[in-house]
Amino acid sequence: MKILVYVLVIIHLVSCNKDSFTEELLLKPLYANKLYSHFQFTTKWDVDATSDSMFHTNLFPRAISEIVVRHNIQELHISLTAGLWRYETWGYPVVDAAPGAEVWAWFNPDTENVDKNWKELANSLSGLLCASLNFIDSTNSINPEISLRNSGVVQGQVNNTFLRYSSLPREIVCTENLTPWKKLLPCSSKAGIASLLNAGYIHNTQYHSVGIMFRPICADKACTRKAVELQQTVSLVYDYKMLGNRQWTLRRLFGQGIMNACPLAKESSIYVDLSNDDKFDLEPYPHEYITAYRGGYETTYAKYDIKRIKPMSIAASYEGKEIINVNIPPPLYASQYKTGFGQQNGGIITKLYNNHWADLNVVVLQNFPWYVPIYLHTMKIESNGNILQPTVLKYKPGKLREKAHYLEIGLRLPPKSTISISIDFDYVFLKWQEYPPDANHGFYIGSAIISAMLPLAKNYTGIPQDGSTIADSFNASRSGYLVQIRTETMIITLPTPDFSMPYNVICLACTVVALAFGPLHNITTKRLILKVTTKKKLSEKLKSFFKK
Amino acid sequence: MTMSRKNLLLTYSLAVGVRYLFLHSDFQKDIVNRIEIQTPLNSFKRVVEGRYRMSLGIDPYESDSLHVPPLHLTFYTFLIDNFPNYLPYIFMLIDLLTGHCLYTFARRYMLKLYIKQEKNKHTYAEDALSQLLEGRDLYLPPQYALVVFLFNPYTIFNSAAMTTTTVNNLLLSLFFVGIIYDNLVISLAAMTLSTLQSFYPVIMIAPLYLTVYKRKESHLQACLTLFIYALSVIGIIYISGIIYNGYQFLDQTYGFILKVPDQQPNVGVFWYFFMEMFEHFRLLFLFSYQMNVTVLYFLPLTFKFREDPPLLAACFVTLIAIFKSYPSIGDFALSLALLPCWKHLYSCMQQVFISSVTIVITTALAPILWDLWIFWGTANANFFFGATLAFVTAHIFLVTDISFAYTKREYLLKYGNCRQINGKDAKLVLE
Structure with missing residues (x-):
């Protein structure tokens, strides 16, 4: 009887955990022989982010919920990026990220000491992601008033004193950041689309960016219940030249084909953008073609539902000669x-x-x-x-x-x-x-960071603010499309002193001071008097010298 | 006989001409931005920045870009707002005024020396005639002072860069005029304003005290003068604090001068020393260096030169220029322009040649070494540091030489040139 009660309780608990996980991969050929692949893993959970129930996690990573509760976080954005996104030729990415590390967080309005929480948060994240985020402190953080708005749901007035932003352009991003990031996924990298993330392949790309976004959202349309959402993203830009030729396959991009979907995922899909002028055929044949209209532009996607497949690799085969178009830069x-x-x-x-x-x-x-x-x-x-x-x-x-x-x-x-x-x-x-x-x-x-609401969605792949998956961005025409362009980081070489000289410099400078002190001391404390000089011959002088 | 009005006018117009030519020459921009001329403390660019931030409603003292006190900032803001196109000419005018002050000072000083000499002539030793001032010493040194100030490249560059040192030099030269004419109002006002701007002139209380004491023969009156001085400095700071909603400017002005947080190179010895200093010794050496320039020589020199307050003030001006935390060549321009006034000491000075040659060489060498370090990357900081070290040493030699010459001349006037004791050879020694 007791066992039955336990089982019932467990079933109840599990069914009460209203959380869902979606995994998606977007493949999009870019101008100038590049291939953009964007992994989007979204975990939604109907829970109050401030309550203790945040600790009873199911699909949601417990490490994140602990950080959120402990540091009183409302919204968190992290990106670790190597390389620069070339807006001029590549258009807009799904998630904008600056080279190096970039973190920004909104704290709940009841936070007493934002700077302290921010410093502690940076240290926690540093441990979580094995990145040098611990270098973030009040000397390199700012709280912008306009550029960085909440992307999640907010109650009451927005006050930018609870916002902190910092970037570490020097941060070098590599496997040691990706491995802990993968562990935050429900299936880790053991199954599903995440199994494509092999460090040996993705760090060979021209651009790679790992991102985490946590935000509060509404659980229903009327926004009566709160929920939280975690988006984990990886953006990669492959260069066909580095792959050898443009006939890409999943195996060539990621080192292996896709075996199965993550069993915990509600949805698991791969989308391939087909709207490039340079046409290619896909093998195997996609499950579905989606035509999306957005902001005056039409895009066609091929969709693979991973839940329905056997182990496979997607291959693109270009036919005929390569078409080289004139680059039309984004707005x-x-x-x-x-x-x-x-x-x-x-x-x-x-x-x-x-x-x-x-x-x-x-x-x-x-x-x-x-x-x-x-x-x-x-x-x-x-x-x-x-x-x-x-x-x-x-x-x-x-x-x-x-x-x-x-x-x-x-x-x-x-x-x-x-x-x-x-x-x-x-x-x-x-x-x-x-x-x-x-x-x-x-x-x-x-x-x-240059922020703008673009009136049209040309070259735009971003997910709308009310959406959380790549599928949500199809047919998502809005009044404006937010882009936050990151420019290049710069390096300046500050003039350096001679690091081997401290003792010499101290001695020389003190000698100069002594040169002033000595004579002035003599002149001011002594009197001029006449004194008889006894002139000695050189031989006598030498004699007296050696006698000493 | 003084310099004729025509000659004076000619000198001033020549000075204006030289400045005008320099202002419109190609290399003006390259020269005025040099660190030998502009320091964080006297840079006019920072004043403009402070004014601009104020116009945006940002406290100019919130950051560490502005180190000019509020009263002076108000003055510069007034200038920038009302005469934006005439600023270089205003600084030119300030330079001419400074030159004229120095000329006035030197004339009066030489006259006073001469009167004193005639009065005490009977007490002098018989063979000390060579030490005495002649008639032409009454009008030549003032002319030299004027010319040395107006045509010194240091001064020209300094005023072309519109540094606040230009104004400070005017204030200090006004102070000299004030003490030589026994004009308390001028000297007090000049000293107060100068102290507010660069703090170190606070040690000028010694010559001020001596001047008042010599005139009134009363310690009480002299102390009262110092009291008025202290009161006006504190009063102005207090009022500035009320107008600027707080006293954070104190940390950005006097705190900045005393704590030396900015290690930008200059012609002094401070910058590299504190750049290379071990962190746990910083405070110790900071105290030692600040005491060195303020209190260390204060009493000894005051006692030594109690008979000659202008000379004391001049020694202080030179020592401040040498040891202040952010010296620029503008500071040295003033101390060099005062040199002709000590013409009567020249015969007792020993290192003039070495010092002057060193100053000339290092002045030419320092910019080259700086360029090699900063622009071409073929030298390092040590080269420039070496040049500034030699430059400072030369000035130290000058000031110690003058002090020693003063002592020696006093001796010679009293005892004559005789170098024998009871028929045996003897020599002068300090003991």
């Missing part, structure tokens, strides 16, 4: 570079390109580390030779060794224009112990 893209030579004064130029036929409203977020003291009055915004006035300007000056400089510029970009934002900075001289071990490697300046 908005940006780049950033450093000007000046030498190590005295320099400048940073951020270039924005608006290819759209109408005005575009954008917000540029720049996060300069404390060792890049900028002169705001030198900021010049030019658009095709004309001076452009910012619509909004938010600036919080940084402080040497304490605080980063944060700058947010709202701009209305004229149609078909190139806009350059230039700003001057000074090279600072640090104390010798403040230089990293490889001092001449240089110091990094993180990416600028």
Whole structure:
């Protein structure tokens, strides 16, 4: 009888855990012989994120729920990226990410000490993902006012004092980050689409980015019950040249075909974007063709339902000659570079390109580390030779060794224009112990983030804010499409002292001080008097010297 | 006989001409941005930045870009707002005013020296005639002072870069005029404003005290003057605090001067020393260095030069320029321009040649070594440090030489040139 009760309780508990897991893979050929593959793993769970029931996890990774509850987190975004997403030729990715590590989090409004929680969160994440996120602290964090909005559901007023953003452009992303990331998945990498993630293959790509996003969502349409959602993503860009030729197969991309779906997944699908001009055939034949209309553009996808297949590998075979099209860049893209030579004064130029036929409203977020003291009055915004006035300007000056400089510029970009934002900075001289071990490697300046709501969905693959899977992005026409473009990171080499010299410098400088002190001391404390000089011959002098 | 009005006018117009030519030359931009001229403390670019931030509603003292006190910031803001196109010319004018102040000071100082000499002539030794001032010493040194100041490349670069040192030099030269004419109002005002800007002129209380004491023969009056000085400094700081909603500017102005957080190289000895300092010794050496420039020589030199407050003030100006935390060549321009006033000491000085040659060589060498380090990457910090070290040493030699010459001249006036005791050869020694 007792056993029966236990069994009933367990069945009840399991059925009460209203959580679901979806795994998806999107394969999309890009311009210039590239293949974009995006893995999207979404776990939804009807639970109150602030309550203790967060700890009774089923599909949701317990490590994340512990971090969320302990640090009082409302929303969390992490990305670990190697390589730069080339917006100009590749269009927009599903998830934008800056080179290196990038973390931003919203804390619940009842958080007492946000900076402390932020520091602790960074340390926890550092342990969780084996990344150097522990270098994040108040000296390299900012809380932007406009650019980074909540992507989840929010109750009440939004207050950016509970937001923290930090990027570590120097972070090198590799297998040691991917392995712990895979362990957060319900099936780990043992089954399902995640089994394609073989470190040996994915780190050979031109661009790879691992991401985690946690946010609160609504459990139903009326938003009466709260739920949480965890999106785990991997974005890879393969170069056909590195693969040998453009006839790609799953085996060639990932080292193996797909064996089965994750048994815990509600849905498990692979989508292949077929809307490229350069046509190819797919083998085996897809289960379904989906035609999606979004923001004025039509896209055709081939869908494979992994739940219905036997072990297989998808192969694309191009027929005929390669078609090389003219690159039509997306409506908005940006780049950033450093000007000046030498190590005295320099400048940073951020270039924005608006290819759209109408005005575009954008917000540029720049996060300069404390060792890049900028002169705001030198900021010049030019658009095709004309001076452009910012619509909004938010600036919080940084402080040497304490605080980063944060700058947010709202701009209305004229149609078909190139806009350059230039700003001057000074090279600072640090104390010798403040230089990293490889001092001449240089110091990094993180990416600028350019946020815009694009009016059309050209080259756009992002998931809408109300959706959580790739399938949700089909036919998802909205009034605007949010892009957050990341620019290049930069490296500056600060002038270095001679690290082997501390003793010499201290001795020499003190000698100079003594050169002043000695004579002045003599002159001021002694009197001039006449004294008889007894002139000795050299031989006598020598004699007296040796007698001593 | 003084410099004729025509000659004076000619000198000033020449000075303006040189500055105008330099202002419109191609290499003006390259030169004014050099670290020998601009330090974090006196850079005009930072003042412009502070004003710009204020116009955006950001506290200019929140960051560490501005180190000018509120009163001076208000003055510069006024200048920038009202005469944005004439700023270089205003700084040119400030330079001319400084030159004229120095000229006025030197004229009066030489006259006073001469009067004193005539008064005490009977007490001097018979063979000390060579040490005495002649008639032409009354008008030549002031002309030299004027020319040395106005045509010194240090001054020209300094005012072309529009550094706040230009204004500070005017204040200090006004102070000199004030003490030589016994004008308390001018000297007090100049000293207060100068102290507010760069803190170190606080040690000028010694020459001020001596001047007042010599005139009024009363310690009480002298102390009262210092009290007024202290009161006005504190009063202005207090009012600035009220206007600027808080006293965070103290940390950015005087805190910045005293704690030396920015290691940008300059012509002094501080920058590399504190760049290479071990962290646990930093505070010790910070204290030692700040005491070295403020209190260490304060009393000894005051006692030594109690008869000659302007010379004391000049020694202090040189020592401040040498040992202050962020020196620039503008500071040295003033101390060099005062040199002609010590013409009567020249015959007793011993290292003038070595010092001046070293100054010339290092002035030419430092920018080259800096370029090799920062722009071409073929040298390192040690090269530039070596040059600044030699530069500073030369100035130290100059100031110690003047102090020693003063002592020696006093001796010679009293005892004459005789170098024999009871027929035996003897020599002068400090004992």
